[in-house]
Amino acid sequence: MDIQFRHVNYTYQPHTPYAYQALHDINFTVSTGGELIAIVGHTGSGKSTLLQHINGLLLPTEGAVMVGDYLLSKDNKRQDLKKLRGKVGIVFQYPEHQLFEETVERDISFGPHNFHVPNQEITSRVLTSIEKVGISESLLEKSPFELSGGQMRRVAIAGVLAMEPEVLILDEPLLD
Ligand SMILES: Nc1ncnc2c1ncn2[C@@H]1O[C@H](COP(=O)(O)OP(=O)(O)OP(=O)(O)O)[C@@H](O)[C@H]1O
Ligand SMILES: [Mg+2]
Known part of the structure; x- marks a missing residue:
């Protein structure tokens, strides 16, 4: 692309x-x-x-x-852009500001869910993406707001990876 x-x-x-x-x-x-x-x-x-x-x-x-x-x-028109957003994922400079769901798992699932990815596929993408960013499965049921700053960043990155974007844009989301 x-x-x-x-x-x-x-x-x-x-x-x-x-x-x-x-x-x-x-x-x-x-x-x-x-x-x-x-x-x-x-x-x-x-x-x-x-x-x-x-x-x-x-x-x-x-x-x-x-x-x-x-x-x-x-x-x-802004509404033309949803599909594009599925292809181009952005992790912002302060990715923890992107988190908002009740649990880590729901947060990572939000994007694929919104794009009507089947549930079984979402579960598998969640597991693959947490492995890539080094987040343990035991954190999935926690609130993202109970995590450390570094863990929050990893979860936010996992949420973007779970979309399987063609282009991944990282705006200085430094892992410490
Ligand atoms: N929402 C905004 N309203 C008005 N000006 C803005 C806004 N966001 C950024 N700017 C201005 O636009 C310029 C470019 O900002 P931008 O955030 O793109 O820089 P950057 O290269 O990403 O900087 P940094 O390395 O600090 O992240 C800056 O001068 C900034 O003050
Ligand atoms: Mg910047």
């Missing part, structure tokens, strides 16, 4: 006194498929802003983002 940015500008709070242009004419193409690509830049340079364009959490103020067959521009 190719990801292309074509003349992408992004302005937070446009047409207000607080308008701030975070992305200026971004152009690049990457072909995904087993590759690991890093984006490096100083704090405030726009890395998180750029990444949120890849699954349509933010839409370009000008220009276009192509992700596989998806064309994302300011004219997109």
